[in-house]
Amino acid sequence: DGHVRFENVRFGYDADRAILKGIDLDVPAGSTLAVVGPSGAGKSTLARLLFRFYDPTGGRITIDGQGIAQVTQQSLRAGIGIVPQDTVLFNDTIGYNIAYGRADATDAEVQAAARGAAIAGFIDQLPDGYATRVGERGLKLSGGEKQRVAIARTLLKDPPILILDEATSALDSRTEAEIQTTLQAIERGRTTIVIAHRLSTIVHADQIVVLDAGRVAERGTHAGLLAKG
Numbered sequence: 001d002g003h004v005r006f007e008n009v010r011f012g013y014d015a016d017r018a019i020l021k022g023i024d025l026d027v028p029a030g031s032t033l034a035v036v037g038p039s040g041a042g043k044s045t046l047a048r049l050l051f052r053f054y055d056p057t058g059g060r061i062t063i064d065g066q067g068i069a070q071v072t073q074q075s076l077r078a079g080i081g082i083v084p085q086d087t088v089l090f091n092d093t094i095g096y097n098i099a100y101g102r103a104d105a106t107d108a109e110v111q112a113a114a115r116g117a118a119i120a121g122f123i124d125q126l127p128d129g130y131a132t133r134v135g136e137r138g139l140k141l142s143g144g145e146k147q148r149v150a151i152a153r154t155l156l157k158d159p160p161i162l163i164l165d166e167a168t169s170a171l172d173s174r175t176e177a178e179i180q181t182t183l184q185a186i187e188r189g190r191t192t193i194v195i196a197h198r199l200s201t202i203v204h205a206d207q208i209v210v211l212d213a214g215r216v217a218e219r220g221t222h223a224g225l226l227a228k229g
């Protein structure tokens with residue numbers, strides 16, 4: 001499960017300015033939708049509505065046919081993982097940051113998630129090894145390392161629905177390529193909405209939507225949209 005639909009969704013942060021002007025999306029369970037378009041088009045706003053940071057002013061968002069306004073915020077959010085562009089971490093251990101929101105997680109689960117997100121790679125280079133570093137406070141992490149922590153948090157949560165909001169846009173191209181490989185592995189089997197900047201990161205998407213000024217300007221596949229120019 002995890003079939004996401006937006007039906008004629010409208011939204012504005014202020015009553016006098018529409019940001020989303022009637023959005024229709026159909027994302028079958030387990031598939032990947034990429035959303036591209038200029039800055040300010042409303043891409044992040046779409047993601048915020050699915051997570052219910054805000055409610056639409058018109059239209060409906062459903063998951064498996066059920067309106068998301070009809071489920072509790074807690075159960076909705078338990079089923080959705082978000083990897084944002086800039087992950088803000090708590091001033092605590094990597095382990096704490098991975099397990100945030102999953103107080104019941106065991107150390108073994110946290111470490112498995114860290115390995116899945118390839119955090120183990122840079123931790124293992126230290127003499128004390130991974131287990132020590134995961135409990136160390138006040139770590140100075142690079143942007144790529146922070147994104148790996150966010151990925152590990154998502155792996156631990158194991159949500160059927162994944163939102164990647166420009167998750168690698170702020171990284172240098174080599175780190176971006178490394179993290180893209182990890183992300184595409186965790187997308188498998190999950191309904192994924194990828195908000196993207198570079199077309200090279202969404203070649204694998206099942207469908208692509210071009211958002212412009214709050215409307216769907218184009219939809220298609222990567223090859224189809226490239227052919228159109």
Ligand code: ADP
Pocket residue numbers: 013014019037038039040041042043044045046
């Ligand atoms: P994108 O992700 O495509 O760059 P956003 O969804 O972030 O676009 O923003 C769409 C529009 O909504 C922009 O004009 C932005 O300034 C505005 N906006 C975003 N967040 C808020 C907010 N919290 N309050 C008011 N306006 C906002």
Ligand code: ADP
Pocket residue numbers: 039040044045085
């Ligand atoms: P992005 O394009 O990455 O979504 P934005 O610049 O649209 O980034 O937004 C960055 C942050 O600032 C978001 O948390 C958004 O809610 C907030 N924001 C953006 N535009 C406005 C605005 N016009 N008024 C208030 N908050 C805004």
